[in-house]
Amino acid sequence: MTAPISSTAERVALARRISAIERQACDGGDALPAAPRVAATRSRVLGITGPPGAGKSTLVDALIGRYRARACRVGVLAVDPSSPVHGGAVLGDRIRMHRHAGDAGVFIRSMGSRGRTDGLAPAVRDATRALAAAGYDPILVETVGVGQTELGIVECCDLRVLVLAPAWGDYVQAAKAGLIDLVDLVVVNKADLPGADSLVNDLRQSARRDELEIVRASAERGEQGIVEVGLTLDRLWAALAAERLAARRLEAAAAELANRALALVARGPLERVTAAGTTQRLAAAVRDGTLSASEAAALLYRDMFGSSP
Amino acid sequence: MPVAPIRVVLGKVGLDLHDVGAKFVARGLREAGMEVIYLGPFQTADSLLDAAITEDPDVVAISSISGEYMSYVPELLVRLRAHDLHPLVVVGGLIADADQRELLRLGVDAIFGQGSSIEAIVDYLRTAVDARSVDGTSR
Numbered sequence: 001m002t003a004p005i006s007s008t009a010e011r012v013a014l015a016r017r018i019s020a021i022e023r024q025a026c027d028g029g030d031a032l033p034a035a036p037r038v039a040a041t042r043s044r045v046l047g048i049t050g051p052p053g054a055g056k057s058t059l060v061d062a063l064i065g066r067y068r069a070r071a072c073r074v075g076v077l078a079v080d081p082s083s084p085v086h087g088g089a090v091l092g093d094r095i096r097m098h099r100h101a102g103d104a105g106v107f108i109r110s111m112g113s114r115g116r117t118d119g120l121a122p123a124v125r126d127a128t129r130a131l132a133a134a135g136y137d138p139i140l141v142e143t144v145g146v147g148q149t150e151l152g153i154v155e156c157c158d159l160r161v162l163v164l165a166p167a168w169g170d171y172v173q174a175a176k177a178g179l180i181d182l183v184d185l186v187v188v189n190k191a192d193l194p195g196a197d198s199l200v201n202d203l204r205q206s207a208r209r210d211e212l213e214i215v216r217a218s219a220e221r222g223e224q225g226i227v228e229v230g231l232t233l234d235r236l237w238a239a240l241a242a243e244r245l246a247a248r249r250l251e252a253a254a255a256e257l258a259n260r261a262l263a264l265v266a267r268g269p270l271e272r273v274t275a276a277g278t279t280q281r282l283a284a285a286v287r288d289g290t291l292s293a294s295e296a297a298a299l300l301y302r303d304m305f306g307s308s309p
Numbered sequence: 310m311p312v313a314p315i316r317v318v319l320g321k322v323g324l325d326l327h328d329v330g331a332k333f334v335a336r337g338l339r340e341a342g343m344e345v346i347y348l349g350p351f352q353t354a355d356s357l358l359d360a361a362i363t364e365d366p367d368v369v370a371i372s373s374i375s376g377e378y379m380s381y382v383p384e385l386l387v388r389l390r391a392h393d394l395h396p397l398v399v400v401g402g403l404i405a406d407a408d409q410r411e412l413l414r415l416g417v418d419a420i421f422g423q424g425s426s427i428e429a430i431v432d433y434l435r436t437a438v439d440a441r442s443v444d445g446t447s448r
Contacts, residue, residue, distance in 0.1 A: 008362060008392050015365040023313045087314055088339035094360065095349045101356035107363050112314065112344045 004071040005104035006134065014134045018109055018127045025114070025122035041249070043075075043137035044237050045128050047157030049119055049179065052145025054163040055189040057096035058219045060140050062226040063233075064100050067138060075107045075136030077128065079121045081144045082112035089113070093142060107136060118152030119143035125156045125256060146179070154182050155256040158245065159236055161229075162186045164203075166195030180207055184236050187229055191216035269304035278303050315438050317368040318360045318396075320348030323377030330402060331372035337427030343434070354384040361394055367438045369396045374403040378412075386416045397437050401425065 006014075046063075048056050060076060067074045078093035089112035100106040111121035120143060131139050141157055143150065153160050162183040167190075180186070180203070188200055196216060203214055213232050217225025240248065273279055282300055285291040291299070301309045317338055321331055328350055335345045346364050348356065352371075361369050369389075371382055378400060386398060400412060401421040409420050418437065421430055 011362050012392065012394065015363050019313075019365045082314075082344070083339065083342075086340060086342040088342045089314075089344045090335050090339050091344060091346045092349075094346060098348070098351065098356065101359040103359075109363055110344075110346045114314075 003135075004068075004073060006073060006107075008104070010134065011104065011107060014107065014130060015109070017130045018123065021126045021130060022111070022114075022121075022123040025126070041129075041132065043128075043132035043139055044159065044241075045132075045139045045141060045157045046233065047141045047143065047153030047160045048163060049143040049146050049150070049153050049160065049183075050163030050187075050189075051147065051165075054145075054165045055219060056142050056145070056163050057093045059161075059163055059187060059189060059217065059226075059229070060093075060142050061097045061099070062217075062219065062223060063140060063230065064097065064106055065223075066226060066230045068100075068103065068105055071105075072138065073105050073107070073134075073136045075109075075128075075131035075134075075139040076142065077109055077111060077121075077124055077131075077139065078142040079111045079113055079119070079124065079144050082114050084115075087112075087114070107131065107134075113144055116152065117150070118155075119146045119150035120152035120156060124152075128156060151178065151182060155252050155259070157252075158240060158248065159184050159233060161233075163189050164199065165190040166193045166199050180212070183212075184240075185213045185215065185229070185232055187225070188214060188216045190218060190220065191225065192218045192220045266304070273300060273303045276303075315343045315368065315434060316346065316364065316366040317343055317370055317434070318346045318348065318357065318364055318366040319370045319372065320352035320357060320360070321350040321372050322352050322357075322381040323373070323375065324351070325373055325375035325377055326350050327374050328372070330374065334370070334372065334401065334427065334430065338431065338434070341427075341431040341435075343431075352381070354381050354388055357381075357385050358388050358392070358394075361389060361396055362392070366396050367441070368434055369398050371398070371400045372402050373400065376403070376405075378402070378404065379408055382412060382417065383415050390416070397434070397441070399430075399434075401430070 048060055050056050064074050080089055080091045080093060082089040091110035091112060093110055094108055097108055111123060113121050116122055124141060128139050128141065141153060143153055160183040162179055164186060186203055188196055200214055215225060215228050215232055217229055278300065282291065282296040286293050286296045298309055319331060319335055321328055335347050338345050346360060346366065348360060357369060371378060382400060397418045399419045399421065400417055404420055404422055412420060419433055
């Protein structure tokens with residue numbers, strides 16, 4: 001049984017390991033030699049996603065409190081967007097989790113998305129493993145504020161929670177959101193606001209699956225809803241662990257592996273043809289309408305790999 | 310090869326709610342390509358230490374214009390050192406001359422008073438963090 005808190009020395013070491021993971025993810029993507037490879041898969045990884053302002057950080061804060069009451073070591077990875085222009089970022093999620101500062105059983109790490117556009121940061125998956133290896137369970141991953149198709153949490157998290165708030169949109173918005181089809185639980189947050197009932201109804205109608213769980217919560221009304229969110233997560237986790245966990249993790253790892261391999265395969269050749277001016281030349285042709293984007297891509301591919309796709 | 314961004318923990322201590330300057334600095338550092346872990350007001354030596362542990366920042370920056378810095382910054386310096394943590398510690402805002410000397414003596418790396426430009430802060434942080442990484446202290 002892991003002690004409910006970890007020593008400062010352990011926390012410092014873990015923080016430095018995550019920095020090393022981040023640097024390595026930033027510099028390239030080659031394997032990190034000393035990365036923990038075993039015993040890191042027992043912890044549950046819970047992904048929290050949703051549009052900006054829906055209350056993700058506030059929900060994470062409440063969940064931290066709940067798991068701490070059960071003496072779990074809680075790890076949190078909170079991702080905010082990096083600028084695509086200069087790479088800078090303001091990471092503000094800790095503000096909402098301030099009351100846990102100084103609790104040695106809670107490890108909160110903020111991350112810039114650093115070029116990823118799927119709601120996560122490049123180091124998230126490996127960082128969840130480092131946290132798990134250090135005895136943290138659960139690990140809460142909070143994505144950047146997402147729209148409808150940022151599906152990164154599917155690659156890294158065992159259970160996926162979508163947080164919505166009444167002002168978010170109407171039935172049509174809910175119906176076209178790809179996320180709805182991939183999450184295990186929708187939390188209708190700020191349920192004290194008008195529109196919560198109709199949002200719940202819209203969700204029930206648009207979800208094609210009977211098993212989509214919907215829970216109402218409201219930070220404004222104390223811990224109302226949080227208990228139910230927690231109980232639902234426990235139930236979902238028990239069901240997942242009993243049946244589909246290995247399969248789901250395999251599927252997720254395969255998807256991430258494919259994405260990373262694709263990036264590795266393409267990077268060198270793409271840099272070469274870009275340096276040679278080919279990318280610019282073809283881009284100009286697409287701009288001017290003399291080539292379609294897919295025709296140009298096929299030509300670029302031939303230049304990159306010496307054969308037709 | 311891209312280099313990992315400089316990470317800065319930025320917060321205000323005590324009950325001082327005047328965060329216009331802190332937010333202005335946060336925006337400036339962000340535009341200089343840094344990652345700013347923004348803690349907002351109400352920080353204590355405890356909460357700053359916690360962020361300095363788990364966020365592994367290159368810099369801990371404290372903004373204060375209410376004079377409360379002397380109640381928190383010296384304690385923070387002691388506790389950072391006790392845990393063998395050595396981020397750059399910088400203080401900005403309204404800092405009295407005598408306090409400036411005292412804070413520097415206690416181990417604050419730099420102080421940016423009223424009228425400091427973002428450019429000066431950015432230049433200082435880049436140079437100082439760079440010097441640290443050559444030392445092999447971190448990064």
